[in-house]
Amino acid sequence: MGTDPKGGSNITKGDQGAPEGVPLSGSEPASPAIRTRDLNLWYGDFQALFDVDIDVRQGKVTSLIGPSGCGKSTLLRSINRINERLGYVRTAGTIEVMGHDVLADDVELTPLRRAVGMVFQRPNPLPLSIRDNALFAYRLHRGGKGPAAEEDAVMEKALQEVLLWDQVKDRLNQRATELSLEEQQKLCIARLLPVQPSVLLMDEPCSALDPKATHAVEELLWKLRGEYSILIVTHNMAQARRASDECVFMLMGKVVEHSSTGDMFVTPKSQQTADYIEGRYG
Amino acid sequence: MSQPTIEGFGATPLDIRNRRNQKAIRLAFGAMTIMLIVPVVIILALLIARGYPALSWDFFTTHPVDNMTKGGILPALVGTLWLVGVALIASVPLGVAAAIYLSEYASDNFLTRLINLAIINLAGVPSIVHALFGLGAFVLFFEFGTSILAASLTLAVMTLPVVIVSTRETLQAVPQSFRLACWSLGATRWQTIRKVVLPNSISGILTGVILEVSRTVGETAPIMFTGAVFFTPHLPVGVLDQTMAMSLHLYSVSTQVTDVPEALPYGVALSLIGMVIVLNSASIAFRMHLRRTKKW
Ligand SMILES: Nc1ncnc2c1ncn2[C@@H]1O[C@H](COP(=O)(O)OP(=O)(O)O)[C@@H](O)[C@H]1O
Ligand SMILES: [Mg+2]
Numbered sequence: 001m002g003t004d005p006k007g008g009s010n011i012t013k014g015d016q017g018a019p020e021g022v023p024l025s026g027s028e029p030a031s032p033a034i035r036t037r038d039l040n041l042w043y044g045d046f047q048a049l050f051d052v053d054i055d056v057r058q059g060k061v062t063s064l065i066g067p068s069g070c071g072k073s074t075l076l077r078s079i080n081r082i083n084e085r086l087g088y089v090r091t092a093g094t095i096e097v098m099g100h101d102v103l104a105d106d107v108e109l110t111p112l113r114r115a116v117g118m119v120f121q122r123p124n125p126l127p128l129s130i131r132d133n134a135l136f137a138y139r140l141h142r143g144g145k146g147p148a149a150e151e152d153a154v155m156e157k158a159l160q161e162v163l164l165w166d167q168v169k170d171r172l173n174q175r176a177t178e179l180s181l182e183e184q185q186k187l188c189i190a191r192l193l194p195v196q197p198s199v200l201l202m203d204e205p206c207s208a209l210d211p212k213a214t215h216a217v218e219e220l221l222w223k224l225r226g227e228y229s230i231l232i233v234t235h236n237m238a239q240a241r242r243a244s245d246e247c248v249f250m251l252m253g254k255v256v257e258h259s260s261t262g263d264m265f266v267t268p269k270s271q272q273t274a275d276y277i278e279g280r281y282g
Numbered sequence: 283m284s285q286p287t288i289e290g291f292g293a294t295p296l297d298i299r300n301r302r303n304q305k306a307i308r309l310a311f312g313a314m315t316i317m318l319i320v321p322v323v324i325i326l327a328l329l330i331a332r333g334y335p336a337l338s339w340d341f342f343t344t345h346p347v348d349n350m351t352k353g354g355i356l357p358a359l360v361g362t363l364w365l366v367g368v369a370l371i372a373s374v375p376l377g378v379a380a381a382i383y384l385s386e387y388a389s390d391n392f393l394t395r396l397i398n399l400a401i402i403n404l405a406g407v408p409s410i411v412h413a414l415f416g417l418g419a420f421v422l423f424f425e426f427g428t429s430i431l432a433a434s435l436t437l438a439v440m441t442l443p444v445v446i447v448s449t450r451e452t453l454q455a456v457p458q459s460f461r462l463a464c465w466s467l468g469a470t471r472w473q474t475i476r477k478v479v480l481p482n483s484i485s486g487i488l489t490g491v492i493l494e495v496s497r498t499v500g501e502t503a504p505i506m507f508t509g510a511v512f513f514t515p516h517l518p519v520g521v522l523d524q525t526m527a528m529s530l531h532l533y534s535v536s537t538q539v540t541d542v543p544e545a546l547p548y549g550v551a552l553s554l555i556g557m558v559i560v561l562n563s564a565s566i567a568f569r570m571h572l573r574r575t576k577k578w
Contacts, residue, residue, distance in 0.1 A: 082466050087389045113468035120466075124459040126478055136477075137467040191467065 031099035033058045033199050033229030034079060039093035041071075041078055043086070048074045050253045052093070056199070056246075061221060061230045063240035063261070066250035067276065072233040075250070076201045079231075080116040081109060098198050114141050117192030119202040123184035125176035125191075130168050133176040133187055134158050138194035154194045162190040162220055182213030186220065200224070202232040206239065218243045237277060241265050249273045329552045336549025346531075350513060350539050355550055360517050361430075361525030362557070365505060366498050368434035368521055369441065374491055376438075377445030384446070385453040386475055405443035409503045412440040416508040431521040433509025437498050444497075448490030452483045485572030492565030496558045502529040512538065528554045 034056035041049040048071045056062045064072045077083040078091055081102065095102040097116055114137070125133050134155045139145055146154070155172075159165040164186045168179070176187055185205060192200065202221075206214040214236075221230060222243055234240050240247055240261065247264040249257045249272075257264065257273045268274040293301070344354035388394040416436025426432040456479050464474040510527040512534045518525040532554060536547040 080466060082462065085465065109465075110468040110470070113466060118466040120459070120462070122459065124463040126460055126463055127482055128478075136464075140467060140469055140473060188463075195468075 030058050031096075032056055033060075033098060034231060035094075035096045035099075036075075036079075037094045039075075039078070039091070039095060041074060041083075041092075042090045043074075044088045048253050049078070052250075052253075052255050054248055054255055054258060056229055056231050058098075058198075058229045059226045060245040061225050061232060061243060062246045062248060063244035064231060064233045064248050064250065065235075065237070065240050065276070066256075068235075070250045071253040072250055073203050074253075076118070076203050076231065076233060079199075079201055080113050080118050082113075082118065110141070114195045115197055116199045116201060117189075117195075117197040119185070119188050119192070119200065119205045121204040122208050123181055123188050125179070125184050125187050127175065127177055129173045130176045130179070130187065131155060131172040134190050135194065136191050141195045158190040158193040159187075161193055161224070162186040163216075163223075164190060180213075181209055182216055185209065185213075185217055189217075189220065189224075198229060200228050200230045202230065204233050204235060207235060214239070237265075237279075249276060251276070326555070329548055329555065332545060333548030333550075333552035336543075336545035337552065341549060342553070345515065346513065350531075350535055351542050351546070355528070355531060355553060357514065357517055357526040358528045358531035358550075359553070359557075361510065362499060362528040364430050364518050364521075364525055365434050365437060365509070365527055366495055368430055369437035369498055370491070370495060372435055373438035373442050373445055373494075377442050378449050378487060380442075381446045381449035381453060382475060385450045386471060386479065401443045401446055405447065407440075409440060409501055412436055413504045413507050415439070416504055421508050426522065428507075428511070428524055429509050429522045430518055430525055431509070433505040433525075433527075434521070436504045436508045437501060440501070440504055441494050441498055444494050445491060448494070449483075449487050452486030452490060453479060455486065456482050485569055489565050489569045492561060492568070496561040496565075499558055499561065500529050500554060502527075502533055506530055528557065 032055040034054065036052050036054050039049055039052040040047065052071075052075060054075075064075065066072055074083065079095055079097065079102065083089050091103060097112070101107070102112060126136060128136070135145075135151055138151070138154055145151065156165060156169075159168060164183060167183060168174075168187075176184065179187065185208075189200070189205075206217050209217060218239060221232065224230065225245075232244065244261050247257075247259065247261050248255055249264065249268075249270075251272055257268065257270045259269065263269075264273065265277060268277060341354045342359060343356055345356055347353035384394060384397065388397075413436065416432060416439070420426050420432035420435045421428055424432075426435075460478050460482070461474055464478050465471075469477065505527055509524060510530045511524045512526070512530065514524055514526055516523070528550065532547060532550045535542050535550060
């Protein structure tokens with residue numbers, strides 16, 4: 001994926017939630033980081049997604065909100081095709097990541113998942129040392145361990161990027177599962193970075209964390225924004241409002257509204273959106 | 283306007299009845315547990331009391347003499363180790379591979395359900411039936427003759443289902459979140475198995491295997507028709523040799539040979555149990571060692 005994720009539209013962002021009125025610097029409309037069209041998905045006979053069309057812009061944080069069971073995780077998991085392991089999932093429509101078809105027959109899952117990193121609700125570091133966790137994807141994608149110096153550099157860079165380096169640099173051989181949840185979640189983000197993903201998918205990454213840790217991870221996301229395009233599912237309205245550029249509101253498998261965060265929270269276009277934001281759904 | 287008063291915390295008739303029931307149940311279940319241990323203790327005590335006098339260094343290091351009424355058990359001891367070792371070499375790779383396939387690769391469809399059913403039923407087949415199968419398949423059809431190879435393969439077929447089931451259970455105890463994490467990072471199934479699933483289940487797999495071994499040590503029927511003989515003056519030197527075995531030796535000195543000193547069969551039985559206990563303790567010690575070094 002040669003496209004530079006720091007696409008031209010990046011400069012628009014001064015304060016969050018700026019209205020999207022005029023397309024700024026219209027020189028080259030970079031292809032969306034993620035684009036779905038007429039995406040329908042069935043678990044067996046049960047249809048979980050209906051004609052989902054979304055465009056996730058490059059270098060932005062896009063929040064996916066909606067009540068439990070509306071299909072947020074399903075949508076996320078169809079983008080890196082991790083839900084295929086369930087034999088009974090059927091997908092129709094198109095999904096593109098950085099302009100490339102994800103569902104085509106000749107797509108290999110390994111490069112797809114290198115380009116599309118995923119962070120789960122419960123931090124799930126592997127039962128290995130911190131070092132081996134941070135380097136897991138890196139080694140996987142280069143087909144074995146690298147030279148020690150290179151590995152050290154790669155690991156330090158990734159851990160620096162997620163603001164974890166100072167806490168763990170003296171205990172890199174400790175088991176990752178012994179870290180605090182906040183540290184574990186940061187490590188789970190860090191392990192994605194060495195293979196230079198374009199897109200990060202995050203499924204309620206903070207819901208297992210306490211408020212302070214949540215805040216720390218949020219700040220981290222805001223820092224990673226620009227270099228990576230982030231699609232994050234959240235139940236936390238305050239978080240969506242604070243830490244995202246755009247919001248997508250889903251209800252019962254459909255996208256109801258997609259607008260800039262400012263618009264969504266100040267002047268929602270749909271009554272359903274307004275009801276949800278004000279806490280009138282679960 | 284005021285809180286209801288309470289009578290204190292003394293026992294009501296209901297409490298007294300509950301307490302009595304609880305005591306009775308506890309007593310009954312405890313008694314059953316003890317009844318369970320009693321036979322084991324009696325057997326062991328009897329074996330030790332009667333068999334201990336027969337044990338000596340020579341007992342383990344010499345051949346039987348005088349029509350098996352004197353001498354040691356060396357050929358049976360060595361033969362059993364051969365039988366179990368070869369059976370392991372045959373059943374473990376096959377069983378573990380099958381378990382990995384069933385747990386990590388196979389999707390849940392008609393065929394895999396059929397396979398599971400077959401495995402469960404295979405585990406329930408009586409060992410004498412395995413013996414006849416081994417005789418027909420390995421001794422006669424494949425023309426291995428009565429040999430360690432034929433006997434061990436029969437034992438392997440017999441233990442295979444148990445190895446598969448215990449391995450599969452161990453694999454399934456590895457949290458799914460590890461696999462998901464691995465896959466989401468772009469690992470193939472095999473990479474996931476090798477880097478994460480196996481390292482976290484190897485102790486359980488080995489434990490199951492070793493426990494299984496200890497069970498095969500005592501098997502008599504499957505080896506009787508296929509490779510074990512009552513008496514041979516030679517120690518086995520290869521898999522096509524016949525051999526003596528502990529279980530069969532116990533059977534013959536107890537029932538087939540006359541004028542055996544009383545302590546001898548008990549000495550053989552005690553040695554057989556000793557082998558099993560040594561193997562089991564080794565597996566438990568090994569498991570504890572691995573448990574200590576790993577946690578998630
Ligand atoms: N593995 C699955 N098999 C069958 N149905 C599922 C599965 N996962 C989710 N669903 C169903 O799909 C719908 C959407 O689920 P999900 O995407 O998890 O919602 P959300 O993440 O928004 O809470 C729900 O009705 C749920 O019951
Ligand atoms: Mg969800």
